[in-house]
Amino acid sequence: MPRASLTSALCYRDPKAALKWLEAAFGFELVMLIEDNDGNLAHSEMSFGDSLVMIGAEWTEKHKSPASIDGFNTQSVHIHLDGDIDAHCERARAAGAEILMEPADQFYGDRTYRCRDLEGHFWTVGAPIRAVSVEEAEAASGLKVVKGWA
Amino acid sequence: MSSKVLVALRIKAPPLRVFEVFTADIGAWWRPNPLFSFTPRSPGVLAFERTGEGTRLVERLSSGKVFEIGPVRIWDPGRRLVFGWRQASFAPGMDTEVDVRFEPVDDETRVTVEHRGWDTVPIEHVARHRFPDAVFLQRHAEWWRALLTSLASQAAMDVQERAKEGDA
Numbered sequence: 647m648p649r650a651s652l653t654s655a656l657c658y659r660d661p662k663a664a665l666k667w668l669e670a671a672f673g674f675e676l677v678m679l680i681e682d683n684d685g686n687l688a689h690s691e692m693s694f695g696d697s698l699v700m701i702g703a704e705w706t707e708k709h710k711s712p713a714s715i716d717g718f719n720t721q722s723v724h725i726h727l728d729g730d731i732d733a734h735c736e737r738a739r740a741a742g743a744e745i746l747m748e749p750a751d752q753f754y755g756d757r758t759y760r761c762r763d764l765e766g767h768f769w770t771v772g773a774p775i776r777a778v779s780v781e782e783a784e785a786a787s788g789l790k791v792v793k794g795w796a
Numbered sequence: 797m798s799s800k801v802l803v804a805l806r807i808k809a810p811p812l813r814v815f816e817v818f819t820a821d822i823g824a825w826w827r828p829n830p831l832f833s834f835t836p837r838s839p840g841v842l843a844f845e846r847t848g849e850g851t852r853l854v855e856r857l858s859s860g861k862v863f864e865i866g867p868v869r870i871w872d873p874g875r876r877l878v879f880g881w882r883q884a885s886f887a888p889g890m891d892t893e894v895d896v897r898f899e900p901v902d903d904e905t906r907v908t909v910e911h912r913g914w915d916t917v918p919i920e921h922v923a924r925h926r927f928p929d930a931v932f933l934q935r936h937a938e939w940w941r942a943l944l945t946s947l948a949s950q951a952a953m954d955v956q957e958r959a960k961e962g963d964a
Contacts (some may be wrong), residue, residue: 675906678941679802683915688930689937751905 648696653791654723655700657709658765661687664701667764668679668692671741672725672734672771674699699723722768731773735759738771754778798930800912801937805944806908807905809930809951811898812874814905817951818896819844819877823893829939831925835863836912847871853879866893874898883912883923890916907947 657768658664665687668674682688690701704710726787727734732749738761739745746768755778760770762786778786780795807814817825828839840857842865854867866880877896893912898905917923924932932935 675804676802677804679800680937681798681800682929682933683799685798689934781905783848787885 650697653698653700654721656723657702657704657711658706659711660765661690661701661703661711665692665762667741668699668701669740671743671763672769673737684775694725695728717766719766719768721724722770725769727771727773729773731757731759731771734771734773734790743769751775754780754783765780798912799915799933800910801914801933801940802910803838803937803944804906805906805941806866806901807883807948807951808903809905809955810874811900811905813954814907814947815898817872817954818947819847821950821954822920825893825946826944827943827946829942831935832923832939833883834865838862838863844868844881853881853899868895870895880955885922886917890921892916907944909944911936911940936942 656664656695665676665679669676669692674694676690677693677698678689678691679687680689680714687701687703691698692701700748704714735749741793744762745759745761745762747758749757749759751757752772755774755776756772757775758770758772760768762768782794783789786789809817816927823841823843826842833839834855835857837857837859838855840855840863842853842855844853845851849868849871851868851871853868855863855865857863863884864882865884868877868879870876870878876896877898879894881892882890883896890909895910895912897906897908897910914929914936919929920926927935
């Protein structure tokens with residue numbers, strides 16, 4: 647698989663539990679796992695579509711899971727789905743995801759939902775359902791599209 | 797056994813076929829890595845000597861000598877393959893093991909290699925090249941990823957050739 651230029655790396659207090667959870671909830675596949683002499687996770691990668699995420703421990707004092715910092719997030723990962731987003735949401739819910747926003751159609755043409763994982767990371771998931779013109783998007787949102795609308 | 801690397805890859809062929817290519821064609825898809833050579837005279841050509849449990853994975857060197865990499869402990873075609881893995885420099889008691897699983901996923905095979913037991917090889921041993929443990933394991937995992945990618949190419953080539961034979 648060719649490597650994408652950008653890869654997110656997420657920190658968990660219990661990264662091994664996270665590997666199992668992310669497979670069950672989102673359908674991610676474990677493609678690399680490295681364990682040290684004590685059986686602790688040293689490095690891991692999961693694949694989804696054409697991308698990877700790295701799942702790790704709180705590997706320095708300044709790398710924290712939301713579970714260690716009162717649920718705060720400083721970034722989140724967005725999953726682009728080609729498929730049935732409502733079914734994806736149900737799968738995540740069944741695995742224990744807290745659904746913060748149920749699947750809903752967005753003005754820009756995607757259907758999206760938002761959830762929180764076992765340690766409090768926010769994830770957004772979106773799937774395109776229709777093509778929307780710049781004019782329609784601007785009228786619906788009141789925003790000005792400055793650049794980059796396909 | 798702890799201290800391990802795990803690498804998985806999806807391959808576009810059925811599990812039994814991927815198992816056959818892994819075992820019968822290992823001499824064709826194996827890519828030697830000078831960092832992890834089995835003997836000072838490597839690389840030679842890898843082969844499983846026979847099929848079934850009790851056989852062994854060997855490296856046939858150009859001198860004619862045969863080096864045993866390890867005995868096959870589980871031979872379950874299309875499902876699982878487990879074999880020992882030693883380098884010539886390993887002292888008694890140093891032993892690692894490779895556990896390969898073949899699982900059908902959609903119309904592909906998910907091949908997972910788990911190479912474990914590196915805790916039996918001390919950090920200062922020559923086979924580890926003075927790398928810190930994490931660096932050594934990372935390099936080893938990257939090699940396994942390259943090996944599985946080569947296995948996937950071999951399996952795809954094999955599927956194409958069989959399709960051509962079917963046309964003839």
